[in-house]
Amino acid sequence: MKQDTDVLLDEKRVFKPSEEILKLANIKDWEAEIEKGKDIEKYWAEKAEQFVWFKKPEKTLDESNKPFYKWFVNGKINMAYNAVDRWIDTDKRNQVAILYVNERGHEKKMTYYELYREVNKFANALKNLGVKKGDRVSTYLPMCTELIVTLLACTKIGAVHSVVYSGLSVGAFVERINDAEAKILITADGTFRRGKIIDLKKVSDEAILQCPTIETVVVVKHTGIPIEMSELSGREIFYETLIEGEPAECEAEEMDAEDPLFLLFTSGSTGKPKGVLHSTAGYMVGTATTLKNAFNIHDGDLWWCTGDIGWITGHSYLLYGPLLLGTTTLVYEGAPDYPDPGAWWKIVEKYGVTKLYTAPTAIRHLMRFGNKYTKIYNLSSLKVLGTVGEPINPEAWMWLYENVGKENCPIIDTWWQTETGMFMIAPLPVTPLKPGSATKALPGVDADVVDENGNSVPPGKGGMLVIKKPWPSMFRTLYKDEKKYVDNYWKDIPGCVYTAGDIARKDKDGYFWIQGRSDDVLKIAGHRIGTSEVESAFVSYPAVVEAAVIGKSDPIKGEVIKAFVILKEGYELKTKLIEDLSKHVRYELGPVAVLGQIKQVDSLPKTRSGKILRRVLRARDRGEDVGDISTLEE
Numbered sequence: 001m002k003q004d005t006d007v008l009l010d011e012k013r014v015f016k017p018s019e020e021i022l023k024l025a026n027i028k029d030w031e032a033e034i035e036k037g038k039d040i041e042k043y044w045a046e047k048a049e050q051f052v053w054f055k056k057p058e059k060t061l062d063e064s065n066k067p068f069y070k071w072f073v074n075g076k077i078n079m080a081y082n083a084v085d086r087w088i089d090t091d092k093r094n095q096v097a098i099l100y101v102n103e104r105g106h107e108k109k110m111t112y113y114e115l116y117r118e119v120n121k122f123a124n125a126l127k128n129l130g131v132k133k134g135d136r137v138s139t140y141l142p143m144c145t146e147l148i149v150t151l152l153a154c155t156k157i158g159a160v161h162s163v164v165y166s167g168l169s170v171g172a173f174v175e176r177i178n179d180a181e182a183k184i185l186i187t188a189d190g191t192f193r194r195g196k197i198i199d200l201k202k203v204s205d206e207a208i209l210q211c212p213t214i215e216t217v218v219v220v221k222h223t224g225i226p227i228e229m230s231e232l233s234g235r236e237i238f239y240e241t242l243i244e245g246e247p248a249e250c251e252a253e254e255m256d257a258e259d260p261l262f263l264l265f266t267s268g269s270t271g272k273p274k275g276v277l278h279s280t281a282g283y284m285v286g287t288a289t290t291l292k293n294a295f296n297i298h299d300g301d302l303w304w305c306t307g308d309i310g311w312i313t314g315h316s317y318l319l320y321g322p323l324l325l326g327t328t329t330l331v332y333e334g335a336p337d338y339p340d341p342g343a344w345w346k347i348v349e350k351y352g353v354t355k356l357y358t359a360p361t362a363i364r365h366l367m368r369f370g371n372k373y374t375k376i377y378n379l380s381s382l383k384v385l386g387t388v389g390e391p392i393n394p395e396a397w398m399w400l401y402e403n404v405g406k407e408n409c410p411i412i413d414t415w416w417q418t419e420t421g422m423f424m425i426a427p428l429p430v431t432p433l434k435p436g437s438a439t440k441a442l443p444g445v446d447a448d449v450v451d452e453n454g455n456s457v458p459p460g461k462g463g464m465l466v467i468k469k470p471w472p473s474m475f476r477t478l479y480k481d482e483k484k485y486v487d488n489y490w491k492d493i494p495g496c497v498y499t500a501g502d503i504a505r506k507d508k509d510g511y512f513w514i515q516g517r518s519d520d521v522l523k524i525a526g527h528r529i530g531t532s533e534v535e536s537a538f539v540s541y542p543a544v545v546e547a548a549v550i551g552k553s554d555p556i557k558g559e560v561i562k563a564f565v566i567l568k569e570g571y572e573l574k575t576k577l578i579e580d581l582s583k584h585v586r587y588e589l590g591p592v593a594v595l596g597q598i599k600q601v602d603s604l605p606k607t608r609s610g611k612i613l614r615r616v617l618r619a620r621d622r623g624e625d626v627g628d629i630s631t632l633e634e
C-alpha cells in the first residue's frame with residue numbers, strides 16, 4: 001500500500017528484542033555486525049569460506065569494469081552441490097529437506113538423500129535430452145517437489161533455469177520463453193487453487209505453438225487430471241517416464257564463480273519484461289548469509305516462505321537459501337484462505353513451523369477475519385516472522401506481531417528486489433523494531449537515500465534509494481541487453497551507484513522508510529507489473545486504439561490497475577466489452593494483472609513527443625495538483 005510517510009515518520013513505537021530472542025541469536029550485537037560489514041570484501045570473503053569450493057577464489061571482488069562487477073574471482077563451485085550433495089555425508093542425510101503441503105491437506109516429504117537421488121536422475125535425463133552447460137531450460141510448474149528437483153538438476157549440470165510463474169498466462173509466457181531461447185520446457189497437468197484445478201497444460205500447449213526454440217516438453221503428472229499429450233514425434237514426454245532407469249548419481253559440473261545461474265524476468269517501467277541474470281557464487285553466498293542472519297536460522301528450524309518459486313522470493317528464500325543452510329523448507333501449494341481462513345495457521349500448528357516469511361498483502365487479506373483463526377490454532381512454535389514485496393503498513397505489522405507472533409516474534413521486514421537477489425535492508429532478530437520500517441541495511445550492504453547529485457539527504461527528507469557498494473548476489477546484467485543494464489540502473493547518479501527505482505526516507509535514527517516505486521511500475525499484491533505491459537495487452541485488443549494505465553490504491557492488494565482507454569469509432573464501454581477486455585488482459589498476462597477499473601476517454605495527456613503522462617492521470621485521479629505540465633501537449 002502506498003504509504004503516507006509523513007504519518008509514518010510519526011511512528012514512535014519501538015519494539016526491543018525479548019530475553020529469549022537475545023539468548024537464541026546468532027548475532028547478538030547488531031551495530032557491531034554492521035561495523036564489521038563496512039569492509040565488504042573482508043566480510044563477504046569470510047562468509048564464502050563456509051561453502052564447498054572445487055577451487056578457492058583468488059580474489060573477492062573485481063571492480064575493474066564497473067558496473068560489471070565480479071565476485072569470488074576464478075573460484076570454482078557448484079550451487080546444487082552446496083545445497084544438496086554436501087549434506088549427504090552429514091547427520092542431515094535423512095533429515096527432511098522439502099516438506100510439500102497443499103490446500104487439500106496432502107503432504108509429501110523428501111529427505112536430503114531422496115532429493116539428492118532425484119536431482120541426479122533428472123540431471124542425467126536432461127543431459128540425455130541434449131542439455132549442456134549454459135543452455136536455458138524453462139519451467140511452467142506449480143509449487144511442487146518436481147519444480148525444486150528441476151531447478152537443482154539444472155544447476156547441477158550448469159544449465160541456466162528460467163522459471164515462468166504459473167500465474168502468468170499465454171502472452172507473458174511466450175515472451176519469456178522466446179527471450180530466453182529455452183530448449184526444454186517442464187510443465188504439469190495442473191495446479192490446485194481454491195478447491196479447483198487450474199489446467200496449466202492447456203496454457204502451455206497454446207503458448208508453445210509460438211515458441212520455436214523448445215525441442216522437448218516434459219510433463220509432470222501432478223494433479224492427475226486427464227490431459228492430452230501431443231503425438232508430435234516424441235516431443236512431449238512424462239517426467240516419470242523420463243527419469244525411469246536413470247542412474248541416481250551425477251557428477252556436479254564445475255562452474256566458474258561468475259557463470260550464469262539463472263534468468264528471471266521482471267517488469268520495468270518501459271517495454272518488455274527484463275531478463276535479470278544472476279550468477280553462481282555471489283548469489284549463493286549472499287542468499288545463504290542474509291537468510292541466516294536475518295532469521296537466525298539454525299538446526300531444528302522449519303522454514304516456511306509462502307512466496308512462489310516463480311518469483312525471486314521463492315528462488316532465493318524458498319529453494320536456495322534454506323537448502324544451502326541445511327534447513328527444512330516448506331512448500332505450500334494453494335490459497336491462504338482455503339478451505340478456510342485458518343489454512344495457514346493450521347499448517348503452522350500441525351508441522352511446528354518456526355520461521356514464517358510472507359507478504360503484507362497476505363497479512364492484510366487474513367486480517368479481515370480478525371483474530372478468530374489465529375486463536376484456534378497453537379502458533380507457539382513460531383520464533384521469527386518476516387515480510388517482503390512492498391512496504392508493510394503499521395496496522396498490518398501490529399496485527400502480525402500481536403496475533404500471529406503473540407508479541408514474542410520479531411518481524412523482519414525485508415527490502416530487496418529481483419535484481420538484488422538477496423535481502424538488502426532488513427533488521428536482525430535483535431534489532432529494535434519500528435512498525436513499518438525495514439530498519440537499516442544488512443551488514444555487508446551499503447544503502448542510502450540521496451538526491452539527484454548523489455548527496456545523502458537529511459533525515460525526514462525524501463530521495464532516491466541507492467546502493468553505494470557492490471554486493472555479492474547482485475544481478476550481473478540484463479539478458480542480452482548490457483546497455484539497458486547500465487542505463488537503467490547505474491546512470492542516474494554520478495559515480496556508479498545502483499538506483500533501485502524506489503523513493504525512501506531515513507529518520508533521525510538512520511532507519512529507512514520505503515515509500516514506493518519512483519517509476520511506472522505497479523505493485524499488485526506485491527507482484528511487480530509494468531504499466532506499459534498492461535497497456536500493450538489492452539492495445540492488442542481490436543476495439544482499443546490507445547490505453548494508459550495507472551495504479552489505484554487498494555486496501556488489500558496495495559494497488560490494482562486503473563485503465564484509461566480510447567476506443568475505435570462506434571465502440572462503447574458497456575458491460576460486455578468490459579468483460580471481454582478483462583478476459584483478454586487476463587489471457588495475455590494472467591491473474592496477476594488485477595483490474596480495478598476501466599474508463600473510456602477521448603484523449604490522453606501526452607508530451608509533445610507523444611509520451612503518455614501517467615503522472616497527470618494519477619494526480620487527476622487522486623484529486624491532487626497535477627504539478628508541472630509545461631511539457632503537456634494541448
Ligand code: WT7
Nearest residue numbers: 313388389390391413414415416417418514528
Ligand atoms: C520492489 C521489488 C524481493 C522480492 C519481492 C519483490 C518493493 C520489496 C519491500 C519492502 C518496501 C518493498 C520495492 C522494490 N519492495 N520489498 N520490504 N518494503 N518495498 O521483488 O518484484 O523485484 O520488486 O518491491 O518497490 O523495488 P520485485
